[in-house]
Amino acid sequence: MNLALHWPRTLASRLSLIFLIGLILAQALSFGAQYYERYESAKNTMLGNLETDVSTSLAILDRLPANERASWLQRLERTNYGYLLNEGSPGTPMAPSDVPIAVPSIQDAIGHEYPLTFTDIPGPKKHFQAHLKLKDGSPVTIDVRPAMVPLSPWLPAVLLGQLALLIACTWLAVRIAIRPLTRLAQAVETLDPNTHAVHLDEKGPTEVAYAARAFNAMQARIAAYLKERMQLLAAISHDLQTPITRMKLRAEFMDDSSEKDKLWNDLGEMEHLVREGVAYARSIHGATEESRRTDLDSFLDSLVFDYQDMGKDVQLGGKSAAVIDTRPHALRRVLVNLVDNALKFAGAAELWVETKADGSLSVKVMDRGPGIAEEQLAQVMQPFYRVENSRNRSTGGTGLGLAIAQQLALAIGGSLTLSNRVDGGLCAELRLPKPQ
Amino acid sequence: MEHVDHILIVDDDREIRELVGNYLKKNGLRTTVVADGRQMRAFLETTPVDLIVLDIMMPGDDGLLLCRELRAGKHKATPVLMLTARNDETDRIIGLEMGADDYLVKPFAARELLARINAVLRRTRMLPPNLVITESGRLLAFGRWRLDTSARHLLDQDGTMVALSGAEYRLLRVFLDHPQRVLNRDQLLNLTQGRDADLFDRSIDLLVSRLRQRLLDDAREPAYIKTVRSEGYVFSLPVEVLGAPS
Numbered sequence: 001m002n003l004a005l006h007w008p009r010t011l012a013s014r015l016s017l018i019f020l021i022g023l024i025l026a027q028a029l030s031f032g033a034q035y036y037e038r039y040e041s042a043k044n045t046m047l048g049n050l051e052t053d054v055s056t057s058l059a060i061l062d063r064l065p066a067n068e069r070a071s072w073l074q075r076l077e078r079t080n081y082g083y084l085l086n087e088g089s090p091g092t093p094m095a096p097s098d099v100p101i102a103v104p105s106i107q108d109a110i111g112h113e114y115p116l117t118f119t120d121i122p123g124p125k126k127h128f129q130a131h132l133k134l135k136d137g138s139p140v141t142i143d144v145r146p147a148m149v150p151l152s153p154w155l156p157a158v159l160l161g162q163l164a165l166l167i168a169c170t171w172l173a174v175r176i177a178i179r180p181l182t183r184l185a186q187a188v189e190t191l192d193p194n195t196h197a198v199h200l201d202e203k204g205p206t207e208v209a210y211a212a213r214a215f216n217a218m219q220a221r222i223a224a225y226l227k228e229r230m231q232l233l234a235a236i237s238h239d240l241q242t243p244i245t246r247m248k249l250r251a252e253f254m255d256d257s258s259e260k261d262k263l264w265n266d267l268g269e270m271e272h273l274v275r276e277g278v279a280y281a282r283s284i285h286g287a288t289e290e291s292r293r294t295d296l297d298s299f300l301d302s303l304v305f306d307y308q309d310m311g312k313d314v315q316l317g318g319k320s321a322a323v324i325d326t327r328p329h330a331l332r333r334v335l336v337n338l339v340d341n342a343l344k345f346a347g348a349a350e351l352w353v354e355t356k357a358d359g360s361l362s363v364k365v366m367d368r369g370p371g372i373a374e375e376q377l378a379q380v381m382q383p384f385y386r387v388e389n390s391r392n393r394s395t396g397g398t399g400l401g402l403a404i405a406q407q408l409a410l411a412i413g414g415s416l417t418l419s420n421r422v423d424g425g426l427c428a429e430l431r432l433p434k435p436q
Numbered sequence: 437m438e439h440v441d442h443i444l445i446v447d448d449d450r451e452i453r454e455l456v457g458n459y460l461k462k463n464g465l466r467t468t469v470v471a472d473g474r475q476m477r478a479f480l481e482t483t484p485v486d487l488i489v490l491d492i493m494m495p496g497d498d499g500l501l502l503c504r505e506l507r508a509g510k511h512k513a514t515p516v517l518m519l520t521a522r523n524d525e526t527d528r529i530i531g532l533e534m535g536a537d538d539y540l541v542k543p544f545a546a547r548e549l550l551a552r553i554n555a556v557l558r559r560t561r562m563l564p565p566n567l568v569i570t571e572s573g574r575l576l577a578f579g580r581w582r583l584d585t586s587a588r589h590l591l592d593q594d595g596t597m598v599a600l601s602g603a604e605y606r607l608l609r610v611f612l613d614h615p616q617r618v619l620n621r622d623q624l625l626n627l628t629q630g631r632d633a634d635l636f637d638r639s640i641d642l643l644v645s646r647l648r649q650r651l652l653d654d655a656r657e658p659a660y661i662k663t664v665r666s667e668g669y670v671f672s673l674p675v676e677v678l679g680a681p682s
Contacts, residue, residue, distance in 0.1 A: 241521050242449055245543035249455035252546045271543050293596040298650060305601035305646065323596050328589075 012178045019170040027162060043101065050081075050102060051109040054142065057083065058110050062134050069138075081144040088129040088141030091119030100146055106130055180208040184215060191219060233281035237274040244271055276400040279333070280383060283407035289327040291412075296322045296361065300353055303335055313348035314339055320353045320361055324435045330408045334416070337405040338365035338428045345369035346425060359434035368425040377418050381406045441557060442466040442483070446476045446502070447491040447519065456489070459546040460553070473497035473505075480511060487553055491519045492531065500534045507535035515556045519544070532586045533574060559627075575678040576612050578671075579660060581651060582678065583612060590650070603628065604650060607643050611661060611671035620668035644669055 008014055057076045061069055061083065073083050081102075094103070103118055110116070114132040121127040130142040187198045198219070200212040248267050254260045300316055307314035335351075342349035346369030353363045372380055379385050383403035402418075405428075409416040414432040421427050443465050447453040453469040460467045468485070470476050472494060488506065492499035503516050518531040518539040531539045537556045540549055576583045582591040588605045590598040600608065610619070610627040619627075621640045628643075644661055647653075653660045662672045 238521055241542045242452065246449070246451045246455065248543050249452065249459065249546050252459060253455075267543070293594065295592075295596055295598045299597075299599040301650075302599040302601040302604065305604065309601065309603050328597060328599065 011181070012174050015174045015177065016170050019173065020166065023166045023170070024163070027166070031159070047101065047105040050105050053078065054081075054106055055109040058114070058132075058134075058140070061140060062136075066136065066138060080147060081142060084129075084141040084143055085138065086141060087139050088119070088131055088143065089121055091121040091129060094118045094120050094128065100126065100128060100144070102144055102146055103128070103130075106142065106144075180204060180211065184211055187215060191222075230281040233277050237278040237281075240270070240274050244274065276404065280400045280404050280407070283330075283333075283404045283411065289329050291325050291327050294324055294326050294328050294331075296320045296324050296353065299328065299331070300335075300351060300363070303332060303339075304351060307339065307343075307349075312343055314343070314351070315349075316351045316353070318351075318353040320355050322355060322361055322435050324361065324432060326412050326432070330412050334405045334408045334412075334414075334430060335363065335365065337401040338430070341365075341401055341428070342367035342369065342426070356431075361432040361435070363430045363432070364427055365430075366421060366425060366427045371420040371424065371426045372418065374420065377420075380418065381416070440464070440466045441486040441553075442468070443487050443489060443553060444476065444479065444485040445469045445489045446472070446494075446499070447489075448472060448494045449491075456546060456549065460550060463550055465550075465553070473502045476502065484511075485514060487515045487517060487557060489517050489519060489549070489553070490536070493521050500530060503531070503534040503536055513560075515560050517549075517552060517556055529586045577676040577678050578612065578615070578673045579651075583608065585609070598650065600650060601646075603643055604647050607640075607647055611669070612675050615671050615673065615675040618664050618667050618670045624668065640669075 008017060060072065060076070064072060069085055073085070076083055099118075107116060110132070114134075117131045119129050119131065121129060125145065126147075127143075127145050129144065132140055132142075134140055184200065187200055190198060200215050202209050202212045202216065204212070244267060248264075248271075251260060251263050251267065254263075297320055304314050304316040339349045339351070342365055346367035348367065350366045351363065352366065353361070356362055381402050384399040385403075386399045402416075406416045409430055412432070414430055417429050417431070419427050419429070443460055445453045445456050445460075445467060447456070447469070448471055450471070453471070457467040457469045468479060468483070470479055473496060476488075488511075490499040490503055497505075499518055499520075503518065506512065506514065506516060512535075515537040516535065518536040519542055520531060520539055521542045537560070538552050540552055574584065574586050576585060580593050583589075584591060589600055590608075592598060606628040607624065610624060624640045628640075645655060648655055648658055648661055651660050658672075660671065660673060662670050664670055
């Protein structure tokens, strides 16, 4: 049997197991020691009593006239032993290795006066007899049924109580030890420097306070790095805008030529890249927009109409009849990026909105374009990642559109997943949480 | 002599303001270029202009501040077109709230700027004076709706946002600027076209029916936009101008 297989998974159960086993063993050991001690002292007292009692009883029997002896037997009867005025029951001679502790005591008490023989009476319980002859030659048998002094009936209840106490203390200790760890793990899991930071309570035991401080400091550092990155991107982008503006203005003074068109296209690409860079930096960092109650159907309707008014083939199907709390500009940006992508690769986009069985909302943006190879589906959400064999480069993508969409989807509490449609094309699904 | 529109360009980048100035001049406008708010104030003291192109990001007094100052002073009727370096909705909204008539994101093409200038000039001239009232208010209330003119969406009684497409917003805006007045299709087309003239080619009737849907207006018995047979449409409810949206 492999021990590792049965080692419990959670730290809480491991700690509980160690504590419980250790405490129960220690408890059992001390109970055992006490029991042994009690047994020893009881035995000594008992055997002492036995010696005096047996010698006294025999002296009485010996001195009584033979016809009065039987009437005394009642009075000489004790809990564990009594006297018989006969040869006793048939038994086996006692093996010297298995002599009950009472035997030497009896031997010591009366052995020097009466020659003794001991026999074992077979049976389920220990039972032996000592045979002797009184001075007048009549036989006497000491019938001994050794038994321990019985345990108090309340002892098991006390033991059970102790066990319960042990379990309770273990549970409490483990809980106290584990709870800060669980809280820390939760805080790390929900760590999102974009939204307001989760500030951990820096109180409690030293180690816990230390971990909480370390976590808070780490969070502040991450936020600072992100801010720095955003500022860097924003600063570069912003500083590029002035020269690009100048160049665009100058280009407009040039005579019409293919050179001018090329320059114009290059500038357009640069401008796009700069804007997307800023947008990406903001999608990571900026949660400046306030959330507001929004009618989802009219929101999608107006978005699709704006595309249609520009002569684009964008259709909307389904209905949600939902009013959601969201940041409308962020949501719009997510959908615009997805629709733009669909238009770029397929020339048309279909939107489908529905309420799922669990109450969450699903907005799908689907196209009939080339789709994305399965193994690249996750990677395309990375910033600056472009699908290599696609027409992406020629269409001038920045590789940021989907990254921005995903960041913003997360920022509004939703999630974005890409999948290939069974009958060709890409499906981007935005899931939004169930409206409150 | 024919009136030539005089455009004042305020931008801290010398090259940009001169390039813009030259381009507009080449296209038949009169231009003056200045570098900052101080020069702008000094120039406006002596010469009235038809439109001001104002850069937001400037050292010293920035464009938003200057715009608010213009709106508060004697030049409050002069249209302002903002240039912003940030393609950010909040910037746009702040710009419009400060009283700008339109905005353009840098880097822009000069011909786009020219088109916007012409559109703003045309709009401010064509519209009767009651536009000035709605322009200063950020929230227009009518029936059970409110229109947020800076964020460009409708709010229902619960404050839930009901989005409008660009064309729907422009059409509704025209109706709200001319409440209880019959507008024919040509007027509506002219007024709604504004800056996206070439992008917009839907028929007014279709747009009106879309807008009625958005307002949850019954097409057979409309409460908001009524059809006037052989004439056009009329927005039949009074419009109230409220303060800033909450």
